[in-house]
Amino acid sequence: MDNIVEINKLAFLRNQRVIFNDVDLDIPKGKVTAIMGPSGTGKTTLLRLMGGQLIPAKGSIKVAGQEVPRLNRRALYQLRKRIGMLFQTGGLFTHLTVFENVAFPLREHTSLSNAMIRSLVLMKLEMVGLRGARDLMPSELSGGMARRVALARAIALDPDLIMYDEPFSGQDPISMGVLVKLIRTLNDALKLTTVIVSHDVQETLSISDQAYVISNGRIIGQGTAHSIRNDPSPSLQQFLQGLPDGPVPFHYPGKSLAHDLMSEDLT
Amino acid sequence: MINQVAALGRIGLEVVRQYGKAGIILYRAIFRVPDIRKGFSLVVQQIYAEGVLSLLIIIVSALFIGMVVALQGYHTLSKFGASQQLGPLVALSVARELGPVVTALLFAGRAGSALAAEIGLMKATDQLSSMEMMAVDPLQRVIAPRFWGGFISMPLLTIIFNMVAIYGAYLVGVKWLGMDAGAFWSNMQSAVDFRLDILNGIYKSVVFGVVVTWIALYQGYDAVPTSAGIANATTRTVVYSSLAVLGLDFVLTAMMIGGW
Numbered sequence: 360m361d362n363i364v365e366i367n368k369l370a371f372l373r374n375q376r377v378i379f380n381d382v383d384l385d386i387p388k389g390k391v392t393a394i395m396g397p398s399g400t401g402k403t404t405l406l407r408l409m410g411g412q413l414i415p416a417k418g419s420i421k422v423a424g425q426e427v428p429r430l431n432r433r434a435l436y437q438l439r440k441r442i443g444m445l446f447q448t449g450g451l452f453t454h455l456t457v458f459e460n461v462a463f464p465l466r467e468h469t470s471l472s473n474a475m476i477r478s479l480v481l482m483k484l485e486m487v488g489l490r491g492a493r494d495l496m497p498s499e500l501s502g503g504m505a506r507r508v509a510l511a512r513a514i515a516l517d518p519d520l521i522m523y524d525e526p527f528s529g530q531d532p533i534s535m536g537v538l539v540k541l542i543r544t545l546n547d548a549l550k551l552t553t554v555i556v557s558h559d560v561q562e563t564l565s566i567s568d569q570a571y572v573i574s575n576g577r578i579i580g581q582g583t584a585h586s587i588r589n590d591p592s593p594s595l596q597q598f599l600q601g602l603p604d605g606p607v608p609f610h611y612p613g614k615s616l617a618h619d620l621m622s623e624d625l626t
Numbered sequence: 627m628i629n630q631v632a633a634l635g636r637i638g639l640e641v642v643r644q645y646g647k648a649g650i651i652l653y654r655a656i657f658r659v660p661d662i663r664k665g666f667s668l669v670v671q672q673i674y675a676e677g678v679l680s681l682l683i684i685i686v687s688a689l690f691i692g693m694v695v696a697l698q699g700y701h702t703l704s705k706f707g708a709s710q711q712l713g714p715l716v717a718l719s720v721a722r723e724l725g726p727v728v729t730a731l732l733f734a735g736r737a738g739s740a741l742a743a744e745i746g747l748m749k750a751t752d753q754l755s756s757m758e759m760m761a762v763d764p765l766q767r768v769i770a771p772r773f774w775g776g777f778i779s780m781p782l783l784t785i786i787f788n789m790v791a792i793y794g795a796y797l798v799g800v801k802w803l804g805m806d807a808g809a810f811w812s813n814m815q816s817a818v819d820f821r822l823d824i825l826n827g828i829y830k831s832v833v834f835g836v837v838v839t840w841i842a843l844y845q846g847y848d849a850v851p852t853s854a855g856i857a858n859a860t861t862r863t864v865v866y867s868s869l870a871v872l873g874l875d876f877v878l879t880a881m882m883i884g885g886w
Contacts, residue, residue, distance in 0.1 A: 444756065512760075
């Protein structure tokens with residue numbers, strides 16, 4: 360099997376609002392796949408669907424050959440041990456040190472000795488360059504450092520698939536450069552499969568083997584970074600070039616300006 | 627008319643849905659206990675966070691409440707020449723009513739609000755979601771230890787409240803107002819029944835412990851993950867817990883007096 364994730368005819372609604380409609384998407388093994396799109400298009404929702412935190416209205420989501428929405432709790436938790444996920448906020452446990460945060464999944468899921476856990480944690484922290492910060496609390500970390508700690512925790516159990524939710528948002532150029540390099544390096548060195556959900560176009564495409572662009576509940580573009588950049592679709596080009604007006608209008612839908620100005624309704 | 631009926635139906639369904647969700651959380655908190663090796667230390671941590679850290683407010687409040695009851699009681703009993711009955715008055719008031727009820731109200735304000743805020747914040751900062759994605763059940767790892775921490779802490783806090791309040795009454799009645807210490811203690815001993823008065827008060831505190839902790843955990847777990855949502859969850863915890871404690875106190879008292 361070449362794809363670790365296979366999504367077919369996916370439909371998902373939230374409060375009667377269609378988030379996805381008839382979406383097909385494959386994530387090939389060993390590659391870095393980007394899922395991009397404007398804010399509010401459901402990119403994070405897609406990751407949560409893949410992780411079994413949400414249930415689709417229709418369609419199939421297969422991860423490592425298993426139909427995620429149909430798994431019982433035990434099977435889902437077994438599958439999740441093979442998946443690492445980096446949340447936008449990092450999701451670090453605020454009452455634990457950096458070391459204990461990374462050790463958490465090892466302590467929960469293995470019966471390794473403390474000495475072995477210590478060695479593993481230090482190796483993971485070394486990979487993200489934060490071995491020296493092991494005794495700090497999450498509140499003492501910068502945003503970039505917190506994401507790197509969360510990354511070390513996400514790879515603690517040596518997963519097959521790692522999913523990043525907006526890893527670059529709110530990062531300064533140095534932190535962003537570090538994260539971009541780390542994601543690619545870890546993918547290749549640990550033979551992972553990587554999914555990056557992001558709207559930072561240049562950084563994400565620079566390390567992606569393939570990309571999907573989602574808008575209005577459907578996929579509006581897919582392919583390699585090069586083919587995405589050269590796709591003539593107006594929707595795609597508006598997103599890639601950050602144009603203020605286009606298929607996604609600048610103005611939120613409403614009555615005309617003249618109507619509002621001439622109206623006697625003062626609300 | 628139809629719209630009003632529909633609106634009433636919607637409210638009814640929402641209430642049932644909320645109770646259903648809260649019931650599921652309580653069920654899982656009780657039955658999805660972590661294994662004894664990890665679970666024991668987690669529960670002990672929560673007994674410290676919910677019980678030990680509430681001790682100061684419980685002890686200070688109990689002391690003043692005991693002193694005030696003694697002062698008020700002494701002056702009222704003196705009018706009937708029954709000031710020697712101060713000991714039974716204080717002991718029965720505290721053991722049967724004031725101890726469990728005031729402890730539960732203070733616990734809701736101190737530990738309940740902290741629980742709701744902590745869990746709401748864990749939800750808002752994706753700590754619960756990341757735990758789920760690490761194949762660790764937050765209900766087992768976060769909610770269950772906190773539930774058992776509250777369940778164990780409340781009766782212990784109530785016992786401490788009762789003892790301190792009676793000591794406060796002793797200070798006022800005997801040391802300040804000059805009552806005979808022997809009369810104070812012996813009248814109390816002869817009037818208070820261990821099962822009917824002391825144990826019934828403890829039973830109440832166990833029920834209050836379950837209810838207050840349950841409300842706090844549910845409000846935190848179900849909070850809208852924003853700062854306003856967490857603030858609402860904290861407020862609702864204190865309000866709902868207080869109302870539940872006072873309402874249940876009446877029901878339990880009626881049952882106990884009815885000889886259940």
